[in-house]
Amino acid sequence: MDPTLDDLVRKLDLETKLRLISGAGAWTTQACEEIGLRPVSVSDGPVGVRGPIEDERDWSATMPSSSALAATWDEELLHRVGALLAAEAVRKDVDVALGPTVNLHRSPLGGRHFECFSEDPLLTGRMAAAYVRGLQDNGVGACPKHFVANDAETDRTSVDIRVDERTLRELYLAPFDHLVTEAGPWTVMAAYNGVDGAPMTESPLLREVLKDEWGWDGLVVSDWGAVYGTEESASAALDLAMPGPSEHWGEPLLAAVREGRVPEAAIDDKVRSLLRLAARVGALDGHPAAAGRPSPGTVEQGAALAREAATAAMVLVRNDGDLLPLANDNLSRVALLGPGALEARPLGGGSATVFPPYVASPLEGLRSALGDRVELVTAPGASLSDDLRTPRARELSQPGTLRWLDATGACLKEEPTEGTHFVRDLKSVEEGSVSLELRTVFTADTTGDWQLGVSGVGAFVLDLDGETVVDTHIVRDPLDIGSVVGAAPQEHITRRLTEGQKVDVRLRFTWGQDIMLFWVGLVVGEPRLPADQQLARAVELAAASDVAVVVVGTTEAVESEGFDRRTLRLPGDQDALVHAVAAANPRTVVVVNSGAPVEMPWRDEVAALLLAWFPGMELGNALADVLLGAVEPGGRLPTTWPARDEDVPVWNTTPRDGVLEYTEGLHIGHRAYLREGTEPAYWFGHGLGYTTWEYESFDVPAHVRPGEDLTVTVRVRNSGERHGKEVVQVYAARPDSAVERPELWLAGFAVAKAGPGETVDVPVRIAARALQHWSVTGHQWQTESGAFLLSAGRSACRPLLTDETVVSE
Incomplete structure (x- = not known):
């Protein structure tokens, strides 16, 4: 003090x-x-630093989502991510970054699941602490959120969470406890x-x-x-x-x-x-x-770490016949399919949204990596949603013109613009202006029925070639984060255009005085084949290619702050696309671009399945690195992926009479599956690499005193043919406990890296807290004397080595 x-x-x-x-x-x-x-400046995060103003031109280096970062299980990497974000904060004159989000994956339906680390309190706490240290070691304050039990979005401003004392302590307060103790957030x-x-x-x-x-x-x-x-x-x-x-x-x-x-x-x-x-x-x-600050961040620094983090986070959950990595020398034609091939999603919606300097698409990443020797063909194959998109740069004359208008329509300022989507805090718009006017030229790159329209909340007039085609006032609660900074409402018209036809566009937007910021712009939709023809074209390309890569996923309309999901099913016709492509080509790789679990009814039909999460701005380049084997997919699941909607053990995210009861107690995620005897699609901790590992020995102290830490040692051998990473996980169990416990729970973990044939001894620290429980009578942590069973393995349901330690005086 x-x-x-x-x-x-x-x-x-x-x-x-x-x-x-x-x-x-x-x-x-x-x-x-x-x-x-002086004033202290704060900014939203946690995958970037948006800065103290809302402006789409103010780019932010965009890291993978928190669920992706947790999939690395790599505290050293998280520390470096925190340090990079500190440099971003310096560039934007920010003192405190509002993150990380340390609420739990109580249910996969939670709208901000992507923004949280894990279903497990230990993994969450350790990842969060490393992130916080990375920020604060570089002079920028961290702000872990949201204390506490903000694990769903429905009625979030009014809901009362009812959770028993022990569950609150052992699950929801536990990651905050860990990071307060280990990292001291400011x-x-x-x-x-x-x-x-x-x-x-x-x-x-x-x-x-x-x-x-x-x-x-x-x-x-x-x-x-x-x-x-x-x-x-x-x-x-x-x-x-x-x-x-x-x-x-x-x-x-x-x-x-x-x-x-x-x-x-x-x-x-x-x-x-x-x-x-x-x-x-x-x-x-x-x-x-408290600490010195780094130099301002650069695009190059952000790109390098974003790419490394994205590959370290990708989880290979299936690799039948070792299809991956793809052997570049044996490829002549690759089919890149799915609605995410060109328009993949780098991050989730809501206040976590930042503006990347660019987003490398899967098409761009693979085209760059494969070069001219391999033919790369592409087709969407299915529609993800009916929402329109922002025009691509090649579809616009550059630059367009942006004019700021007063109440009489007089121009106060005119400036060139390369974009058609505008985000502004009303405090930063031209003084005296009430409207903006965009003038640009849109060029159709194919013949057909195009959709052209507007997106946002407020009054819009859209003229095409001098004709007013949209004159509307779109109303939505401006405090509804999901609609204002996520899936904003849209209105459009359909117009027949021929390839190369140019359309003069004038868009005027007038904002209301009851809002603090706006997210508005021009949106378009290219001509679409009927669904059956879209699917047939994708199947045709898949059948005639050496390998088919299908990119499916979600959008900010599915995963965002402000609302919870109602289903885990992929939106649109994506499931039908995967079924059909897998039937046409046995060498099918599916890439899932989502921040949270999705239902995958085709998972046993495809040769390889890679979970890419929301991977940030280097999405396509990182994906190419992993698919072609330049880098091993380094991720392990930070949350259990259900097989079906009906198998989700914790479904209730909707309050009843203003109350949400956490009736499941300690049993969320893998704990719930083990308790109920239900098999998920993929267990917490699961993930494959491009090498194999043997677990050879497990050294566990025979005795430990109550309240003392212990260290176990796991000997592992890289039995494969290339360098690799293994996440050694140690779980605890107490089958004859006098108090209710999960069947097993994560007690410690460590990352091991080794070359082909190399053996390494991996020390894994088990904190005393991992073997304690919260006493609701003594209102304190207590250690139950007796034997605890410890298991070392590769996931929550695959113990490979077991031993016990006795806790006693």
Whole structure:
């Protein structure tokens, strides 16, 4: 504790204190020259750093989604990702990055599943801690979120989560506990939801557990708009209300303090926490920053690490006949099929959205890697959805013109633009403007019925060749993140165009005064063959090729903040496409481009199945690296993939009468499958590489004292013909326990790398906590004396070596 912070707090009057604990806007805190305090800037993440402004031109190096990063099981890599994002934060003058997201994969239906690491609290905590250290070792604050139990999106601002004390401790609080202890994040975000009757911004858990029990001295910030009242939130250990100024923490809080309903000492605590954060990030005069900052990030640095991380995350779950890696020398024709071949998805929707400097498509990646010697043919084969897309660069005259207009229609500013989709914070648009006007020329690259339209919320007029074809006002709740920054509504017309025909486009958009930002633009849809003809064309290409690669997946309309999924089925006709292509070519590889599990009814029909997640901006290049064997797919599943919708053990993400009951208790993910005796499609921890491994020995201490860590050693041998990576997983079980437990649970893991024929001894640390349980009578962690069975293996259901250790004095 720094006593000088107390001196600074004493210099401030009550009104100034209250001003400081409420934000200055969407992305900054208040300044106070009197004490040398500048604003602290925060930004959304966690796969990039969007920065303090909303502007599609302000690119962000885009890493793989958190579910992908967790699939690496590689803490060193996560630390480097955090360090790179710190450099991105420096480039954008950001002090605190709002991430990582450390809620659990309680159900695969959770809308932000892609934004969370894992179904397992240990894996989640360790990945999150490495990420946080990477940021903060480089002078940028991390803000783990959302404390706590924000594991679904339905009615998230009002839902009350009911979870028993032991489950809350052992599952949902556990990753926060780990990263607070191991990484010391400078901030933590309190969630929208409630837990056991109290909204998290008013919850006693903030003080009693986070600050007092864990001894954490950071700042608690509300999720944006999650302060619902005055006295309750101010009396809790919530330190900063965002965005600001907060309607609940202004005059109402001033009156509450003066009338004695909220003690001024509580306000002093909040200000002290804010000043401590400011000191750590170098925003408080006289206080050196906690760590030096790196040079601003570059596209090249981002590209290299994004590519490495994406390949390390890809999980090969099936490789019949060792089809992968593809032997380039034996290929003459490759069919790249599926709606994701040209328009693959790099990241999920919602506040995690950033603007990549580019996205390498699978077509671009494979074309570059294969060169001219191999013919690469492509067809979508199926429609993923009816949504239109942003025009491609080759379809536009470059540059177009963007004009900012006032209420009379007069032009205030004109500028060239290479894009047709615009994201702006209203504070950053041309002063006095109420509308924007895009003028460009669209060129059809094929003959047929084209769709041309608009996307966004507000008033639109679309003229084609001087004719008004769309004149509409699209209304949607501007606070609905899913529609505003994810799957925005669209309206369009259909027009017959011939190949090479040019169309003069004028799009005028007028925003309302009740919004803070807009995401709008021109959208198009190319002519589509009837579904049966699309499918037939893809099958024809597959049958006449050496190998067929089919890219299927989801979009931001399926996986996003703001809503939960209702099914795991792939959208559109993608399942039918895979069935048909697999029947036409036994050498079929399917690539799944999704952030969360999807149903794969064809999985036993294809030769190879690669889960690519939402892999970031280097999607296509990383995919080519893995398919052609330049790099081994390094991922192992961080979450269990169900076989069918009806097999999902935890389905309920929808509250009933405002309450969501976590009736499954400790049994989520692989724990639930083991308890119920149900076989998923693929188990937690599963993943294949391009070599093979033998587990030769397992050295387990025979005895350990209660509360002590232990280290086990697993000897593994690379029995294959190329260098490879293995994730050695150690699980614990207590078959005769006096308390309810999962059949087994992850106790430790380590990454091993070895060349052909090489044997390595892999130490795996088992923390004392891994063998403890939370006592609901003693309200503390306890260790049950007796024998624990430890298993080393490659997934949650494939123990290869077992031994036991006895816990006793």
